[in-house]
Amino acid sequence: xxxxxxxxxxxxxxxxxxxxxxxxxxxxxxxxxxxxxxxxxxxxxxxxxxxxxxxxxxxxxxxxxxxxxxxxxxxxxxxxxxxxxxxxxxxxxxxxxxxxxxxxxxxxxxxxxxxxxxxxxxxxxxxxxxxxxxxxxxxxxxxxxxxxxxxxxxxxxxxxxxxxxxxxxxxxxxxxxxxxxxxxxxxxxxxxxxxxxxxxxxxxxxxxxxxxxxxxxxxxxxxxxxxxxxxxxxxxxxxxxxxxxxxxx
Amino acid sequence: xxxxxxxxxxxxxxxxxxxxxxxxxxxxxxxxxxxxxxxxxxxxxxxxxxxxxxxxxxxxxxxxxxxxxxxxxxxxxxxxxxxxxxxxxxxxxxxxxxxxxxxxxxxxxxxxxxxxxxxxxxxxxxxxxxxxxxxxxxxxxxxxxxxxxxxxxxxxxxxxxxxxxxxxxxxxxxxxxxxxxxxxxxxxxxxxxxxxxxxxxxxxxxxxxxxxxxxxxxxxxxxxxxxxxxxxxxxxxxxxxxxxxxxxx
DNA sequence: CGAACTTTTGACAAGCATCAACACGTGTGG
DNA sequence: CCACACGTGTTGATGCTTGTCAAAAGTTCG
Numbered sequence: 001x002x003x004x005x006x007x008x009x010x011x012x013x014x015x016x017x018x019x020x021x022x023x024x025x026x027x028x029x030x031x032x033x034x035x036x037x038x039x040x041x042x043x044x045x046x047x048x049x050x051x052x053x054x055x056x057x058x059x060x061x062x063x064x065x066x067x068x069x070x071x072x073x074x075x076x077x078x079x080x081x082x083x084x085x086x087x088x089x090x091x092x093x094x095x096x097x098x099x100x101x102x103x104x105x106x107x108x109x110x111x112x113x114x115x116x117x118x119x120x121x122x123x124x125x126x127x128x129x130x131x132x133x134x135x136x137x138x139x140x141x142x143x144x145x146x147x148x149x150x151x152x153x154x155x156x157x158x159x160x161x162x163x164x165x166x167x168x169x170x171x172x173x174x175x176x177x178x179x180x181x182x183x184x185x186x187x188x189x190x191x192x193x194x195x196x197x198x199x200x201x202x203x204x205x206x207x208x209x210x211x212x213x214x215x216x217x218x219x220x221x222x223x224x225x226x227x228x229x230x231x232x233x234x235x236x237x238x239x240x241x242x243x244x245x246x247x248x249x
Numbered sequence: 250x251x252x253x254x255x256x257x258x259x260x261x262x263x264x265x266x267x268x269x270x271x272x273x274x275x276x277x278x279x280x281x282x283x284x285x286x287x288x289x290x291x292x293x294x295x296x297x298x299x300x301x302x303x304x305x306x307x308x309x310x311x312x313x314x315x316x317x318x319x320x321x322x323x324x325x326x327x328x329x330x331x332x333x334x335x336x337x338x339x340x341x342x343x344x345x346x347x348x349x350x351x352x353x354x355x356x357x358x359x360x361x362x363x364x365x366x367x368x369x370x371x372x373x374x375x376x377x378x379x380x381x382x383x384x385x386x387x388x389x390x391x392x393x394x395x396x397x398x399x400x401x402x403x404x405x406x407x408x409x410x411x412x413x414x415x416x417x418x419x420x421x422x423x424x425x426x427x428x429x430x431x432x433x434x435x436x437x438x439x440x441x442x443x444x445x446x447x448x449x450x451x452x453x454x455x456x457x458x459x460x461x462x463x464x465x466x467x468x469x470x471x472x473x474x475x476x477x478x479x480x481x482x483x484x485x486x487x488x489x490x491x492x493x494x495x496x497x498x
Numbered sequence: 499c500g501a502a503c504t505t506t507t508g509a510c511a512a513g514c515a516t517c518a519a520c521a522c523g524t525g526t527g528g
Numbered sequence: 529c530c531a532c533a534c535g536t537g538t539t540g541a542t543g544c545t546t547g548t549c550a551a552a553a554g555t556t557c558g
Contacts, residue, residue: 050486068392071482074400078392090385098389098487122378125371132370132381135388136339140347142391143317143327149399150443151323154546185504194399199546201506217555233320237299238347403514434536448514450538 007031008110011084012058019133026126033120035110046101046109047088055111056092059085062107063183067191068099077192079141080104080184082168089131092117105183137240144238149194152233155203157193159232162213162220167236178222185218207231256280257359260333261307268382275375282369284359295350295358296337304360305341308334311356312432316440317348326441328390329353329433331417338380341366354432386489393487398443401482404452406442408481411462415471416485427471434467456480 013022013030022030037060040046046057046064064081078099081087091097092114121128141164148160162182169180186204187197195203207213212228214221222228229235262271262279271279286309289295295306295313313330327348330336340346341363370377390413397409411431418429435453436446444452456462461477463470471477478484 066392068396070396070400071405076396076400078395090388093382094385094389094489096486096489098489099392121381122374125374125377128374128377128381129371132377132384133342135381135384136342139339139384139388139391140343142388142395143315143348146327146391146394146398147317147319147325149395151319151325156320186506187504196547197504198506198548202546205506237345240343240345240347436536445515446536447516447538451514454538 008035008037008060009033009058011060012086012110015084016086016127016130016134019137020126020130022126022130026124029120029124030127033112033116035112037108038111039106039108040103041106042103044103046103047091047097047099049097049100051091051097053088053091053095053097053114056089056114056117057087057101057109057111059083059087060108060110063104064101064107064109065104065188065192066099066101075191076194077188078145079138080165080192083107086131086134089117089135104188140238140240154193154195154199155206156232157195158189158200158203159207159212159228160234161189161193161232162207162222163228163232163234163236164239165220166222166225167239167241178225180220182218182220257284257286257309258282258307260309261335261359264333265335265376265379265383268386269375269379271375271379275373278369278373279376282361282365284361286357287360288355288357289352290355291352293352295352296340296346296348298346298349300340300346302337302340302344302346302363305338305363305366306336306350306358306360308332308336309357309359312353313350313356313358314353314437314441315348315350324440325443326437327394328387329414329441332356335380335383338366338384353437389487389489403442403444403448404455405481406444407438407449407452408456408461408477409483410438410442410481411456411469411471412477412481412483412485413488414469415474416488416490427474429469431467431469 009031013027016022016030035058040062046059047053049068059081061083063083064085064087065077066079066081067075067077069075081101087101087109088097121131144164148157152160165182166178166180184192185197186200189195190197190200193200204213204215207228208215210227210231212222212224212231214223258280262276265271265279284307289311295308296302298317308330310332312332313334313336314326315328315330316324316326318324330350336350336358337346370380393413397406401409414431415427415429433441434446435449438444439446439449442449453462453464456477457464459476459480461471461473461480463472
């Protein structure tokens with residue numbers, strides 16, 4: 001729900017500014033970026049692997065996911081993006097997409113010409129710095145996912161994902177911390193955790209049986225946060241939730 | 250072996266410049282960064298999880314690896330670093346380490362005060378840009394590792410890792426493309442692929458039996474590159490080997 | 499009201515883990 | 529120089545976690 005004619009990119013900007021403060025001029029330049037809006041349905045492609053990047057997209061409403069397809073046809077979801085996220089800073093700067101980005105729900109993206117994004121990062125060091133910090137946090141999440149998939153059992157992986165979402169969605173300010181809509185089917189959850197849909201189903205049942213969560217449709221309610229944290233071996237440090245640049249600047 | 254008194258950071262700089270060109274002044278500023286050298290033995294810690302970052306390290310000689318420890322004591326290696334890599338740009342900018350970095354072999358690191366690294370990225374946009382690109386490539390490698398661990402079987406995972414190393418070490422110019430030293434024990438290989446040492450051993454035997462590789466101590470010889478690429482479902486695109494900024498600038 | 503998708507259940511199979519033991523090379527101290 | 533500990537690679541036996549296949553029950557939506 002767009003607040004009273006808020007500029008398209010203001011939410012994205014707020015997110016970046018949490019990482020590194022902008023000057024008034026930085027803000028003006030950022031909001032003046034030429035962005036064209038595009039509505040997409042669930043399942044619509046934002047970026048396709050091997051595409052040449054022409055636009056850098058910011059996710060304004062709705063959820064999206066990045067994924068890669070491996071040789072035997074298997075799909076691995078490598079991250080989930082929430083409203084306000086820059087999608088494909090990577091593709092904008094690296095020129096060619098090394099993975100796909102698809103909408104999880106219907107939503108809107110703002111498309112900014114790659115050149116404009118590159119230029120603003122160069123001409124406004126604070127903006128470049130915020131993009132670097134944002135990218136570093138993404139990297140931290142990727143590393144945690146590697147550890148999650150590589151070294152935790154199925155039940156823990158799913159509990160961990162539920163914890164991560166609770167924290168990340170809390171950051172968007174639109175969800176109760178312990179009761180949120182997770183727009184993923186069990187098959188998609190499986191693709192995110194390196195499991196199969198059937199097994200995800202059994203593990204979710206196990207979490208429910210133990211009173212850690214309950215689910216209704218795609219709404220997850222966390223009944224026992226501490227228990228879920230323990231089950232998922234979760235610690236929020238890797239999300240770098242605090243305004244990290246403040247402490248060193 | 251240091252070439253005729255080459256400046257400490259010149260190799261690291263060359264690596265960054267492949268991503269984005271520096272001006273003569275950028276180069277001078279980069280090489281003038283205050284760096285103190287530190288020798289480390291195999292197994293020595295470069296960074297410990299939860300450390301406050303005071304220095305940003307560049308790996309000058311030797312190999313290192315990043316890893317996380319999960320709740321049950323399992324270890325997951327999330328990346329391997331080769332000479333010339335910046336270790337922990339992430340920790341420098343994010344302030345607190347979310348994972349460990351340990352030496353795989355004996356070697357040397359250059360330690361630069363965090364503040365100096367932050368300042369140079371801000372005052373020299375080309376350097377900041379190169380750091381961003383470097384970080385984005387790291388992210389791309391992390392995503393491929395997620396897909397590798399999450400969706401490929403044991404044999405493919407190992408074949409994939411061997412392919413990745415062949416390409417990355419080729420980039421350092423110090424190794425024959427198809428015959429290189431891989432300073433990882435089978436247990437460490439297991440920690441990098443989300444497997445156990447015993448199973449890694451069996452899968453390596455399978456790769457040898459099929460004539461794809463041969464090994465002697467820790468030297469890997471690729472006997473059949475195409476076969477290994479197929480077995481590992483490998484494609485080098487995710488390493489973004491080309492000078493990517495050239496094509497869009 | 500039916501088509502398409504998602505969740506759930508059961509039976510069974512397979513890949514990988516676990517545990518234990520042995521072989522081999524290397525370095526170290528007596 | 530030998531004895532020994534130590535790390536690493538190798539092998540075998542066994543079992544558990546997770547995958548596979550198939551079908552039924554519930555949900556969404558035109």
